[in-house]
Amino acid sequence: MAKTPIAFTHNGDERAVFVDDGQNLLDMLRRTAGDLTPKYGCGQGTCGACTVLVDGAPQLACITLAETVDGRRIDTVAGLAAGQGGGRLSPLQKAFMDNFAAQCGYCTDGMLMSATALLARNPRPSRDEVVEAISGNLCRCTGYEAIINAVLQAASGGGSAQAGRR
Amino acid sequence: MPIEFRKEYFADERDDNLNEIGKPTQRQDMLGHVTGRSPFYDDHLFDGLCHIRCVRSPHHHARVRRIDVSEAERVPGVRRVILARDVPHNLNTLLSLMDFGLDDEPMLTPEGAEVRYRGEPVAAIVADTERIAREAVAKVRVDYEVLPHVLDVEEAVKPGAVAVNPAYPANKFVYHGKYDHQKLRYGDVEAGFRQADRVIEGRYQMSPIEQAPIETCGAIAAPETNDRYVCYTSTQALFFSLGTAAKLLDISSARLHLIGGTVGGGFGGKVDSIHEPLAILGTVLTGRPCKAMFDREEEMQVGAPRGAERWYITDGVMNDGTLVARKFVGYFDAGAYTRLSSYAIIKGVGHLPGPYTIPNVYADVYCVFTNRTPATAMRGFGVTGVDFAIESHMDVVADELGLDPIEMRIKNAYRDGDMKAHRRLAKNTALVECCQVAAEKAGWPLSAEARAASSLTGGGGARGEMPAFTALDEHGRVSGYESGSYAQGDRPRGEAAGSGAQGRSGSGTPSGQPSPRPRAEPPRAPQPTRVEPTRAEPARAEPQWSDPYAGRPSAPAGTAPASPRPERSPAPDAGPDGTAPRRGPRFASISGLRRR
């Protein structure tokens, strides 16, 4: 099986790996790069659990050919807290905790990355814009409301949203 | 939407000075979730991990004439092809771990035996990569003799229907060794119908529902020290998975180290313990770490859903909306194998007739085998389907009588102190208040009388009495089953003959084919003098007993037996793991299950 060398920036760190023929980005990140935060949910680009940012734009790792990220920047949940220095949670992660926006936790990594992409380009989104931004991420536990509230709370500067803890 | 507490209700039944209850609290696993560090089973990495993919039947029902794996075995990177003969104890039913039901499902279908639903596995490939496993699966040649199939519950219980599952030749699960359905008898519904102003029937159907967790079901096994195997699993039922793996693989559970705990969405769909035995067997046979997991298509197509249900409800009702009799005939579609459907019905029948006080209740509920995907647990299974039927029917009846549907519910709702059809006194009831709040929220006008109603008043007294007379019958009685014969350990080990038996333990082991039982037929009895008011049943004998239990509990649906049952005769052989079979009253463990 042919191995192709690629280099990319992974949550700010320079990485160089060999990718297999036909290997998808999800498999490369999890098995080769050891970043287990993107999850397998469907392998079909439907559920969004494998969402990562490629040069800041959300992409589905399971339907992205690994070698297409050569020379690009990959961001995942593994970098969210570290990005705040000293492992502090990002405001978005904090808001997810405050709003009970995760139950089983399996869709959470993908949700966080879709929301991260939204807030990076639109720091004050409307509720409809939040809904649109996470429309490619399925959640079977929460019914989405808690997640939408969390993203809105993070956008409003992390203050307690109306749906925060009572 | 914020939660609203209506603390004005039942204030004296509740302490508000508790430290935890009634107060928000953080999930213990939330930090792991938002940092991506919660360890799901697939997050355990192993060097040299092999992937297991199954060869699956494309037919609803077929005989497997021959499985040719020669081409698949030659694919580079294929470590092993697993067939039925590699499974030490290739027959199980999930609830055998609590002595409920006959072993009826093989892990892999052997040559000469039948596949009974589309997607049933006949072989499994262990390969170095998932891609290689998939390619090898495509190279397994299976010669099927396609057989007629049945996909409808009522078709399946007709005489002469295709026999789906040889453990239950009449396509009906056998309850308590006695009946081909679960019974509930409380009072006399026929008398109730005669007394009623109106008798109103309805038919309700619910389709299967896939739990669709975002994390698909799976397990990873690997060799561990001291001759043990570790298995990381998505299971919701760790001890089911442990016991099932130990039984199918004929290996002491002490040698299996199952690790679960973080489930990526389950909703009931991760109790069936399909992947753990397969992953461990792959590891046993190859010495390598092995992963068995559903892909999304398998999760949706092969993963066991909430089963379909069909309900016939007949209500006897007075013109003022008072329910005087309610009769159910229900058909649960178990699919090809029992899994948890038998238990769903026990639970469902215990729930009848819904949260209403009705003096005469009758239910016959069948757990039916069809050539559909086996059904299993999902969020309140056994109760949600019939609740849909009951509440739909309440609306229909109210509409027929020209009554307000919420007021009709309040009129019939359980009050504290009422006797329920499963012979327990109702307490802490609250349907009346729920209806009042729902009406208030919806801006739905209620009469002063309905607004003044309370769960605390109007119950008990005559409503708390057992019926003076309960009409019993023997219809659906089967023979050839013993109430004490459910556990595998009751059967001689070599009894299940058949192809592919090649157990490693040396003793005759089941081969993926349940041994046929005598065909279960209801005994023919003289036609009763009474005529059934509904069409739900084909002309079937319902002899009236001189009732020794009339007026007191008579081991009704879903409750522990009230009368002592005969001890079963001593088992002729040891259980699969060499332990002596347990003795004692049967089915008592089901109440343990209910506590979950």
Place this chain on the structure above:
Amino acid sequence: MPVAVSTFRTLSEAARAFESDRAARIYSGGTIVMRDVNEGDVSFNRLIRITDPAYRAVSVGSEIRLGGGVTMGEIAAHRDLAFLAPVARAVGGPQVRTVATVAGNLFAPRPYGEMAAALVALGAVAETAEGRRLPVEELVRGAPRALVAAVAFPRPSGDFRFAKVTRVRPKGAALMSIAALLPRGGSGETRIVFNGMGPHPVRAVAAERALAGRASDPSAIAAAARAAAEGLSPLDDALASAWYRREVAGVHLKRLLESR
């Protein structure tokens, strides 16, 4: 056998490689072909990638030219392509739009193909890497084995409208989608295209005839709605039955025509 990846710097090299290897498929955005890779589809064993900047180029003049590799996200964000943004935003979710391409959408199986339907309505022509030109309306019918380098269409002088009909919002697979090009001032061609009312995007010829030159006339709209499904052969699938699609096609067409 694993799937090999071949990357080409020019469209013509990619086209030659694709032409000479029947077991090759194009990796454009990857959203469809990678599913097949993941599922172990053995009908192909090579992916062809194109890094030619021309494949990603957009030019807007009296004619609009979109490279085959232009993504839905790029179209949705492009200042001069605002009329196409609703179509681009109807494709997939945000993550899919980051990578899904114009050329890929032309070959996307049902229920996908929103951009393909829009391009049929716009009278677009597909240009293959070898320089062949083929109306998109014909291309979607046969889905020939071709590397589509770009699509081109005249800047619409009339009114272009688009609607996607789904059960789940904001992101759900389409029961059908409708693209309409309505000439302003009575001159020019009226084009009504349905996706989901047949095996591929198709023009609703009877509705076009009813509307010709008078797309804002209520009686013409009513006639077009009545004729919407005429001559079309919708299929049954998990999203909707053929009967249902036939019943509602006119309703959705009417709403689209009446929308302002």
